[in-house]
Amino acid sequence: xxxxxxxxxxxxxxxxxxxxxxxxxxxxxxxxxxxxxxxxxxxxxxxxxxxxxxxxxxxxxxxxxxxxxxxxxxxxxxxxxxxxxxxxxxxxxxxxxxxxxxxxxxxxxxxxxxxxxxxxxxxxxxxxxxxxxxxxxxxxxxxxxxxxxxxxxxxxxxxxxxxxxxxxxxxxxxxxxxxxxxxxxxxxxxxxxxxxxxxxxxxxxxxxxxxxxxxxxxxxxxxxxxxxxxxxxxxxxxxxxxxxxxxxxxxxxxxxxxxxxxxxxxxxxxxxxxxxxxxxxxxxxxxxxxxxxxxxxxxxxxxxxxxxxxxxxxxxxxxxxxxxxxxxxxxxxxxxxxxxxxxxxxxxxxxxxxxxxxxxxxxxxxxxxxxxxxxxxxxxxxxxxxxxxxxxxxxxxxxxxxxxxxxxxxxxxxxxxxxxxxxxxxx
Numbered sequence: 297x298x299x300x301x302x303x304x305x306x307x308x309x310x311x312x313x314x315x316x317x318x319x320x321x322x323x324x325x326x327x328x329x330x331x332x333x334x335x336x337x338x339x340x341x342x343x344x345x346x347x348x349x350x351x352x353x354x355x356x357x358x359x360x361x362x363x364x365x366x367x368x369x370x371x372x373x374x375x376x377x378x379x380x381x382x383x384x385x386x387x388x389x390x391x392x393x394x395x396x397x398x399x400x401x402x403x404x405x406x407x408x409x410x411x412x413x414x415x416x417x418x419x420x421x422x423x424x425x426x427x428x429x430x431x432x433x434x435x436x437x438x439x440x441x442x443x444x445x446x447x448x449x450x451x452x453x454x455x456x457x458x459x460x461x462x463x464x465x466x467x468x469x470x471x472x473x474x475x476x477x478x479x480x481x482x483x484x485x486x487x488x489x490x491x492x493x494x495x496x497x498x499x500x501x502x503x504x505x506x507x508x509x510x511x512x513x514x515x516x517x518x519x520x521x522x523x524x525x526x527x528x529x530x531x532x533x534x535x536x537x538x539x540x541x542x543x544x545x546x547x548x549x550x551x552x553x554x555x556x557x558x559x560x561x562x563x564x565x566x567x568x569x570x571x572x573x574x575x576x577x578x579x580x581x582x583x584x585x586x587x588x589x590x591x592x593x594x595x596x597x598x599x600x601x602x603x604x605x606x607x608x609x610x611x612x613x614x615x616x617x618x619x620x621x622x623x624x625x626x627x628x629x630x631x632x633x634x635x636x637x638x639x640x641x642x643x644x645x646x647x648x649x650x651x652x653x654x655x656x657x658x659x660x661x662x663x664x665x666x667x668x669x670x671x672x673x674x675x676x677x678x679x680x681x682x683x684x685x686x687x688x689x690x691x692x693x694x695x696x697x698x699x700x701x702x703x704x705x706x707x708x709x710x711x712x713x714x715x716x717x718x719x720x721x722x723x
Contacts, residue, residue: 303322303333303340306322313344315344316360316361317357317360320341320365334368341361344357355384356398359402362376362377373406381399384418389421392420393419393421400415400432403415404432409453426461426463429461430461430469430470433474434473440454465498468495468496471493472494475487475503475506478490484516488523489527491527491531494531500539501539504542508550511524512550525543525559544556544560544569547559553591556573556588557592574604575607578604578608582615582616585619586618586622588600589601589604598627598628598632605632609638612642630661633656634656637665637669638668
């Protein structure tokens with residue numbers, strides 16, 4: 297029989313550890329296929345272990361056999377794990393922790409969450425213990441499905457596991473994983489409430505973003521935005537971890553202008569963050585720029601408009617005319633209006649640029665705006681119009697510079713005419 301021959305052939309493997317594992321793997325396959333030769337395979341696996349000299353390697357081999365017994369649904373698997381765990385307690389801490397790490401890994405592969413959690417208590421290294429508990433929790437969260445009553449029961453286990461994860465950033469990472477799972481099963485209030493337990497700044501910011509984007513995807517962002525913002529404010533006050541900056545941006549990108557502006561109120565570097573928001577919106581969500589400007593206070597709208605106009609000047613496009621028009625009609629800052637003039641000139645709309653420039657009250661700013669228009673006219677060889685415009689520039693220094701450029705331009709044009717005349721005569 298071929299299988300008998302295979303079992304006999306395994307004996308050619310010289311490494312006893314590998315030989316034991318090979319027999320165990322074959323034994324699992326035979327047991328699941330209900331082939332009676334599985335008993336022989338597992339017996340040979342144990343025989344191979346007796347050939348191992350290293351005591352640590354013996355335990356590791358026995359663990360692997362126990363794992364394959366578990367995969368074959370053999371009741372003796374758990375008993376064997378317990379025996380190895382008991383023997384492992386006689387080894388130094390570092391070795392012992394390594395063995396229990398393997399035990400827990402096997403338990404998780406067998407989906408024995410309770411057993412894995414039980415063995416985590418034997419790990420002495422706190423860092424390793426927290427890492428393993430996070431893995432146990434993640435495996436448990438994967439199983440958080442089914443009827444409501446089962447979900448509630450499993451949530452209690454979550455609380456039990458998280459109590460034992462005490463070190464950062466492991467605890468915050470674990471909580472972040474729990475929050476994501478709560479979102480998936482529709483426990484939105486519970487997810488938002490749990491954000492308050494995050495103490496690590498990175499995971500706090502990351503999780504808040506994920507929660508908001510998830511709610512946005514489910515069209516629930518408006519319903520829960522207020523609660524999310526309240527949690528963020530509480531965290532800022534209690535732990536001095538400010539996530540309002542991130543919330544202000546995320547709310548804005550999601551089109552939740554009201555909560556974005558509310559979050560801005562709690563930010564120290566408000567002007568800087570507002571500038572960042574406007575840059576993001578004009579590039580990624582230009583349709584939100586105008587309603588966002590309209591919702592801001594006059595001072596904030598002025599600061600935001602500067603950022604917007606700087607972008608429009610660098611990226612002139614007629615699709616933004618409605619934004620420039622709103623700014624020219626509603627923003628009092630003449631510094632901003634000068635930027636609007638520059639934008640219209642980039643589009644070639646001299647008439648609108650001149651209209652805005654003529655309404656400026658500040659002499660210096662009006663001169664700058666008119667100077668920009670004059671430069672544009674000169675560039676387009678409209679020297680006569682440029683000369684007329686310079687007459688209205690009240691800044692002596694700027695006026696002199698413009699006159700200088702006009703005169704040089706006149707000479708350039710005259711030389712071109714002369715050159716063309718000579719060429720025509722020669723031809």
